[in-house]
Amino acid sequence: MRTASAKLVASGVVVEYWLARSEALFTAVEGVDLEVRDGEFVAIVGPSGCGKTTFLNAVDGLIPIAAGSLTLDGREISAPGRDRAMVFQQPGLLPWRTVLGNVLFGVEAQGTMTKGEALERAKQQIELVGLIGFEDAYPGELSGGMQQRVNLARALLTDPEMLLLDEPFASLDAQTREMMQLELLKIWNRSRKTALFITHDIKEAIYLADRVIVFTKRPGRVKDSLEIEIPRPRDLRVKRDPKFLGYEDRIWDSIQEELAAKPERLLAGMTA
Amino acid sequence: MSIKEIDRVIPVTRGESVKTRERRSVVKPKRWKRYEPLAIGTIAVGAFLGVWQAAATANMTAKWMPALFLPSPTDTADAFVKLFTDPRQNIWADLGTSGFEFATGYVGALVIGLGLGLAMGWYTRLQYALDPFVNFLYSTPRIVLIPLFIIWFGIDWQSKVAVIFLGALFPVIINTMAGVRNTDGALLRVARSFGASEALIFQRVVLPGAVPFILTGFRLGVGHALTGVVVGELIAARHGVGKLISDFGVTFQTPKMFAAILFIAGTGMLLTWLLQRIEGRFQSWRPQIKS
Numbered sequence: 001m002r003t004a005s006a007k008l009v010a011s012g013v014v015v016e017y018w019l020a021r022s023e024a025l026f027t028a029v030e031g032v033d034l035e036v037r038d039g040e041f042v043a044i045v046g047p048s049g050c051g052k053t054t055f056l057n058a059v060d061g062l063i064p065i066a067a068g069s070l071t072l073d074g075r076e077i078s079a080p081g082r083d084r085a086m087v088f089q090q091p092g093l094l095p096w097r098t099v100l101g102n103v104l105f106g107v108e109a110q111g112t113m114t115k116g117e118a119l120e121r122a123k124q125q126i127e128l129v130g131l132i133g134f135e136d137a138y139p140g141e142l143s144g145g146m147q148q149r150v151n152l153a154r155a156l157l158t159d160p161e162m163l164l165l166d167e168p169f170a171s172l173d174a175q176t177r178e179m180m181q182l183e184l185l186k187i188w189n190r191s192r193k194t195a196l197f198i199t200h201d202i203k204e205a206i207y208l209a210d211r212v213i214v215f216t217k218r219p220g221r222v223k224d225s226l227e228i229e230i231p232r233p234r235d236l237r238v239k240r241d242p243k244f245l246g247y248e249d250r251i252w253d254s255i256q257e258e259l260a261a262k263p264e265r266l267l268a269g270m271t272a
Numbered sequence: 273m274s275i276k277e278i279d280r281v282i283p284v285t286r287g288e289s290v291k292t293r294e295r296r297s298v299v300k301p302k303r304w305k306r307y308e309p310l311a312i313g314t315i316a317v318g319a320f321l322g323v324w325q326a327a328a329t330a331n332m333t334a335k336w337m338p339a340l341f342l343p344s345p346t347d348t349a350d351a352f353v354k355l356f357t358d359p360r361q362n363i364w365a366d367l368g369t370s371g372f373e374f375a376t377g378y379v380g381a382l383v384i385g386l387g388l389g390l391a392m393g394w395y396t397r398l399q400y401a402l403d404p405f406v407n408f409l410y411s412t413p414r415i416v417l418i419p420l421f422i423i424w425f426g427i428d429w430q431s432k433v434a435v436i437f438l439g440a441l442f443p444v445i446i447n448t449m450a451g452v453r454n455t456d457g458a459l460l461r462v463a464r465s466f467g468a469s470e471a472l473i474f475q476r477v478v479l480p481g482a483v484p485f486i487l488t489g490f491r492l493g494v495g496h497a498l499t500g501v502v503v504g505e506l507i508a509a510r511h512g513v514g515k516l517i518s519d520f521g522v523t524f525q526t527p528k529m530f531a532a533i534l535f536i537a538g539t540g541m542l543l544t545w546l547l548q549r550i551e552g553r554f555q556s557w558r559p560q561i562k563s
Contacts, residue, residue, distance in 0.1 A: 060465055062461065062464060062465055079467075080464060080465050080466065080467045081467065082467065085465075085466070086462075086465045088458070088461070088462060088465075090458045092456075092458040092459055092461065092462035094459060094476075094477065094480070094481075096480050096481075105462075105463075105466070105476075106466045108472075108476070109463055109466035109467060109468035109469075109472060110466055110467050110468075111472075158466065
């Protein structure tokens with residue numbers, strides 16, 4: 001069933017956690033089937049605790065899958081690799097390193113680039129994410145939005161095949177979040193890298209993505225997949241477009257339906 | 273768990289009252305405000321010395337108690353100068369002995385403690401193995417081991433070095449280990465996500481993050497090491513500042529005893545201050561907190 005241009009293929013992906021306190025296996029994701037095409041921007045939305053972040057961590061190779069298969073360009077994913085780079089929800093910047101030092105950390109950890117080349121390209125990335133003049137600032141001196149720009153630049157510098165974004169704007173205030181969405185699209189438009197974006201913000205998902213995937217509540221599965229046919233480049237005004245609102249209604253209904261469904265017997269009400 | 277027992281010392285003379293800290297100043301503070309803590313502290317110490325001097329002087333005429341019970345601040349100052357100028361005193365031999373014992377024991381504790389602390393923080397199983405010993409020895413006042421060390425090593429510098437070493441060792445081990453263990457999980461996840469090797473994670477994520485903890489351990493070790501020097505020498509020694517204090521005590525030379533105590537206190541304060549400065553330098557990346 002793999003289409004010719006599929007980049008990421010997940011079929012029947014199951015992720016389980018062992019919960020030490022209740023001494024039970026906890027199924028976070030159960031049987032996720034999805035494909036992400038080359039150059040496609042896919043957003044996953046779903047009710048809180050539905051395992052969408054867990055799924056992304058599995059794609060990054062940070063946690064192993066219990067069953068199913070997960071391939072990128074036909075290669076099985078078993079560990080973090082150079083073909084993927086993650087933009088984290090919490091910026092995760094080394095507080096004793098400057099902006100420049102933090103942007104370099106990703107390629108440094110991978111050990112793929114010479115110092116000179118890394119430095120050269122890090123400066124370009126810093127310019128791209130709009131942090132010129134802040135190269136020598138420490139994370140503690142930056143606003144939340146600026147920290148996330150560093151987080152993004154660090155991932156972009158590794159030039160991955162696929163960009164993974166885990167609710168990167170969730171902790172920002174509403175205005176900063178909108179500005180960051182706009183800028184992310186601008187940056188993405190240049191490279192058109194395959195991207196998988198996790199969010200709980202439906203508007204954000206529609207605004208950014210070519211396709212929005214809705215997860216069921218835990219254990220997460222794919223409930224719905226929706227092509228977003230809004231032409232690019234998109235400015236922030238498209239968020240008030242009737243077509244946009246139509247998508248929003250449909251996704252919202254889908255999530256509502258999930259939330260209304262009976263809670264599960266085991267570990268009901270638990271969020272992970 | 274031993275990690276939780278980090279006795280972080282918060283300097284008692286820093287900062288302002290809770291009430292004024294809560295409120296932000298709406299006007300530019302007056303320049304003297306900066307010197308306020310220093311000024312009040314100086315006045316308090318001055319007042320204390322004044323009262324002390326007055327009490328000692330009054331005692332000279334009133335004879336409430338023998339003069340050697342309470343030497344005045346000026347007597348103490350005189351004795352302090354004499355301590356260093358009187359050729360019969362041979363203070364440098366005592367300072368040399370104590371200084372050598374302190375340096376050897378303390379530096380040894382830094383090196384071994386840092387190594388053990390890092391290893392125990394990084395390798396959980398090593399911590400499981402060594403935790404009982406660390407807890408046992410950390411809970412024991414190291415001073416009770418002095419008689420044993422005297423039997424083992426004699427009354428010369430070796431027994432002192434042993435007690436100083438053991439005194440400073442545990443604050444260093446425990447704080448270093450806590451520093452390693454305290455590594456932010458989010459940073460580890462980022463490093464792993466970019467495929468960092470374990471060696472790189474240790475060098476560039478864990479170690480730099482542990483530096484403030486390590487330096488705190490070093491600073492706490494100073495106090496323990498100084499206690500070791502003095503108490504070790506008080507019990508049995510041929511030379512040293514502790515021995516000096518003990519000699520002055522049994523011969524009722526109270527002013528000189530006060531002077532020697534002052535010297536020890538001054539050394540401790542100086543070393544602690546120096547290490548606080550070093551800690552400050554290593555934390556320039558921390559957001560500035562008003563002190």
